[in-house]
Amino acid sequence: MLLPILFFLLIGEVVSKSCIDSNRPKVIKCLETFQKVAEAAGDYDLTNATTTKSTNEVCGKFKRCSPAFACETEQKIVYALNMTLLFCDAAGFFTNEFLPCQIKLDSKTTECSRAWNPFPAQIEDKKKMAEIQKEACNNYFGKDNCMREEIIRVCGAKQWNGFRKHHLALNTIIGACHFKDE
Known part of the structure; x- marks a missing residue:
């Protein structure tokens, strides 16, 4: 890291x-x-x-x-x-x-949470990795922003706002995605 x-x-x-x-x-x-x-x-x-x-x-x-x-x-x-x-x-x-919310989300695993992976594992093929990372960034909070909907539904808007803020902070540290509003 x-x-x-x-x-x-x-x-x-x-x-x-x-x-x-x-x-x-x-x-x-x-x-x-x-x-x-x-x-x-x-x-x-x-x-x-x-x-x-x-x-x-x-x-x-x-x-x-x-x-x-x-x-x-x-x-x-x-x-x-x-x-x-x-x-x-x-x-x-x-x-x-966020832990109580995470426990609730884990107990109700959905296709969205199963597929969500904003920081995919690195692979040796740089071209393929760039494609994988681009896709992950395009779906940073899940396909069609589904993690937002899921967290709000299960835990509320306050938890979503914290989740979003801190995930964007992790992205700032890692530098995986470059968003226009960062």
Whole structure:
């Protein structure tokens, strides 16, 4: 995933920045937490309670320490921090607020939810992969936006809005689809 790469980029940039000198001990500690988030993101599995719990815990620590970087203006660092916070927000939403809805959706599996796959597994044939990804992006929320209808019907509009927001955030992190309104 992108977060482990962002970690090394962030480490190299942060240690030389003067605006964080007064917060250096907090920043170093937060960088260690950032590394743990990057590791957790690589192992993150929404269906595994062990990884979701540990990811949420380390994300909580990162969210609490990230204000130590408030003075930062270096684009690479700001980008890495923002992507990490987006990931943590999405992980928290899907494993906490959305979980009761997910359980309901799983108990009523439909053709829409079975076929839905916005982030298909990579294959070696780049041309074929580009076609598969294009199709996935064209149906990002299912054929004819069917996931929207399904989530609203089963869980309500508030859950749909959160689901949409956080899935679009995951797409921003992964960069799989390029939408006009992003």
